[in-house]
Every structure is written in C-alpha cells, then in structure tokens.
Amino acid sequence: MRTQWALRWLPFMVMIPVALIGLLAGPSLGFLPLLTLGPSFGSVYGSVQRTAMIGLLALAICIPLAYYNGLLLKWQNNLTIATIVCATGASMLVSHLRLKRERELANVRLVAETAQRVLLRPVPRKAADLQVALSYTSAAAEARIGGDLYEVVTTPYGVRLLIGDVQGKGLDAVETAAWVLGAFREAAYDEPALDDVSERLESSLARHLSGEKFVTAIIAEVREEEIVMLNHGHPAPFLISAGGEAVPVEPPDEGLPLGLGPLGTDRPKAHRVPFRQGDQILLFTDGVVEARDDSGAFYPLPDRIRLLRSNEPQAALDALRADLITHTGGPLPDDAAMLLLRRHAE
The missing domain is CATH 3.60.40.10 (PPM-type phosphatase domain)
Structure with a gap:
C-alpha cells in the first residue's frame, strides 16, 4: 500500500518542488526542464488519461513560470516545452503498453487460479x-x-x-x-x-x-x-x-x-x-x-x-x-x- 501511494503521488512530489525552486530562484538555475519527470513518473501508475493530465499540469506550471522569469518564447523555454510534450507522448505510450500487459497477466492469472481451484477441490x-x-x-x-x-x-x-x-x-x-x-x-x-x-x-x-x-x-x-x-x-x-x-x-x-x-x-x-x-x-x-x-x-x-x-x-x-x-x-x-x-x- 505504501508503494502504491508513493507511485501515485511521485509525479506531484517532483513537480511541486521544481515549481517552487523556479519561482524563488528565478531563471538562473534552469530547473524547468525537470518538469519532464512528472509525466515520466506518471506512466508507472494509473491510466493513459492520468499521464496526459500530468503532462498538461507540467505545461501549466512551465508556461506561467517562464513568463514570470522572462523566458517565454525564448529558445530555451521553447525547447523545454517541446521536451515536456514529447515526454508526455512517450509516457502515454508506455502507460498504454503497461496497462495492456497488466490486463494480459491478470487474464492469465485468473485462468490459472480457476484451474487451481478446480484442481484443489x-x-x-x-x-x-x-x-x-x-x-x-x-x-x-x-x-x-x-x-x-x-x-x-x-x-x-x-x-x-x-x-x-x-x-x-x-x-x-x-x-x-x-x-x-x-x-x-x-x-x-x-x-x-x-x-x-x-x-x-x-x-x-x-x-x-x-x-x-x-x-x-x-x-x-x-x-x-x-x-x-x-x-x-x-x-x-x-x-x-x-x-x-x-x-x-x-x-x-x-x-x-x-x-x-x-x-x-x-x-x-x-x-x-x-x-x-x-x-x-x-x-x-x-x-x-x-x-x-x-x-x-x-x-x-x-x-x-x-x-x-x-x-x-x-x-x-x-x-x-x-x-x-x-x-x-x-x-x-x-x-x-x-x-x-x-x-x-x-
């Protein structure tokens, strides 16, 4: 249960500190690219839609912070936005494949457990x-x-x-x-x-x-x-x-x-x-x-x-x-x- 809780909230535990550091430290440290970790971590738990929402949240954090730090429309920030979009798309694909594999394993396990229950009358x-x-x-x-x-x-x-x-x-x-x-x-x-x-x-x-x-x-x-x-x-x-x-x-x-x-x-x-x-x-x-x-x-x-x-x-x-x-x-x-x-x- 603790592991599931950690996986569920891991994307937010990464993006929130990145947002706070970007807000307080300004553009000098360049932490905004780390927002790509949000959708990447989001792909290990939950649905494809949830991974997409985490990617949108990363963009929703990135764009206002870039404007606040005077980086909006500059090539560094454009590259960060493109990276977040690409990372979100790749994470959605990974999430889809993971869920497909989990369904296949669940079906195999269900058949095996049914066979085992019949066997162990x-x-x-x-x-x-x-x-x-x-x-x-x-x-x-x-x-x-x-x-x-x-x-x-x-x-x-x-x-x-x-x-x-x-x-x-x-x-x-x-x-x-x-x-x-x-x-x-x-x-x-x-x-x-x-x-x-x-x-x-x-x-x-x-x-x-x-x-x-x-x-x-x-x-x-x-x-x-x-x-x-x-x-x-x-x-x-x-x-x-x-x-x-x-x-x-x-x-x-x-x-x-x-x-x-x-x-x-x-x-x-x-x-x-x-x-x-x-x-x-x-x-x-x-x-x-x-x-x-x-x-x-x-x-x-x-x-x-x-x-x-x-x-x-x-x-x-x-x-x-x-x-x-x-x-x-x-x-x-x-x-x-x-x-x-x-x-x-x-």
Whole structure:
C-alpha cells in the first residue's frame, strides 16, 4: 500500500518542488526542464488519461513560470516545452503498453487460479470419525499461483490424506500438482499399503518431472488409535493431544522428496503415531513457518498452536490463519496451506 501511494503521488512530489525552486530562484538555475519527470513518473501508475493530465499540469506550471522569469518564447523555454510534450507522448505510450500487459497477466492469472481451484477441490469436512478443517492462503501477486496441494479421501483401507508443496511457482507448479493429486487419488483407492501409494506417486513423477524438480509431501493413513505417515522431506506436522500438549511429529529417518527417488535410496519409512479420541494433527506447507514479519522474524507456529483449542476445528484454523497474516502484516511471500484433523472426542 505504501508503494502504491508513493507511485501515485511521485509525479506531484517532483513537480511541486521544481515549481517552487523556479519561482524563488528565478531563471538562473534552469530547473524547468525537470518538469519532464512528472509525466515520466506518471506512466508507472494509473491510466493513459492520468499521464496526459500530468503532462498538461507540467505545461501549466512551465508556461506561467517562464513568463514570470522572462523566458517565454525564448529558445530555451521553447525547447523545454517541446521536451515536456514529447515526454508526455512517450509516457502515454508506455502507460498504454503497461496497462495492456497488466490486463494480459491478470487474464492469465485468473485462468490459472480457476484451474487451481478446480484442481484443489474442497476436502470433506467429515471423514469417518474425523473432523477436517482446511486453510489455503494465496501468496503475493508476483507469486500467487503456487504448487501447494492437499487431499483427503475415504478408501477401503481407511482415511488417507496428502499434503505437499511443489518446487517452484506458476503454471508449471500447478501442472505438477495436478499430476501428484491425480496419481494419489487413484493409488489411495487401489493400493492396500501406504508404501505402494508412495511408489505410485514416485513413478508418476518420474515420467513427468525433468531435471532436479521435486515435491515435498506427507502421505498419511488414519487407523484405529493411530496415524501412519510417510514424510517425503516435508515440514513435520504437529500432534496436539486432547489435553492441549503439542509436539512435532519428526520422521525417524530423513526421506527424499517425491521426484528425487532416482537420485538415492533414502525412501521414507512409515512411522506410526498414537492418534486417539480428542487428539488433533496439524499438517502445513513451508509457507506457514517461513512467513516473516517486518523485522525478519519467522512465524512462531509452536507458540500459536494454542489457537487450535477451539471447539470447532474450522474456526480454530481460521483464527490461526488470521494470526499468520497479522504476523506478516500483509500478503504472504509464498502460498500457505494448513490441514487440521481432529478425532471425535467421546
């Protein structure tokens, strides 16, 4: 907001001091040519008409000051007027091209965001004996289209879920997320073992990804009294007991992200964690813990887990999201997805 305010008023912040100096100092300093900065700066913000009006304002300042200083109709002032006119015309062209480009980018972004919303379909609010809450916060304008992904499905083998983050941004990341989600939705129903679901995703990405691109992810399956997880290089989730104690669920061994399987043999090992009545588990992408405030401090998620004690999971997660945005003081630099599972209490 401050940047937009500065860009909006920058032409006037330049022309007004130039006018005052020209009025007080007289013709000796020759500041009038600097009025061309007004329309030049005006082209970076606002419409073509606004840029033209700033150019007319520069002329409206230049001509009376030239008359006041006895320079009217002299070649120096005629050159200044011609320069202002030419600068205004060029700035109007730049403004037109900028607005055209902004409209094109807005249309592309709208199509991509629509595709992303279709891709990331709403998760069920209830699955078996679980209450499910979701929060997805888009990033700043220059990184709005990201590769955060999530899914919750009820299968013959129990409730299975996925949360992940594709390396990179833009349409390529959305396309990769589509591959991962498509493979997961099929494998989650077909494969009885969670390790086989992971292998299916790895095989799918091996056909799709090139170079060293990857996807960090957690694949999980909720069972009676426990949750089983495979962590592919993703931030560890937080398990919150019915009593309110929160602990990070670190994997026993570091596992490679999806897509890097051919580079090594460090496949993640499934680890079981007690998940009983009244317990909650919060899964999230790195856009949450890497969000910074104005001083550069990361978001202190462990200290904010207390916000999830609300009786209603979605209200609790919404409160956590609001606190995250308050911490950054504005748009996030990266997408931030959070998935909260709560097991029904007795």
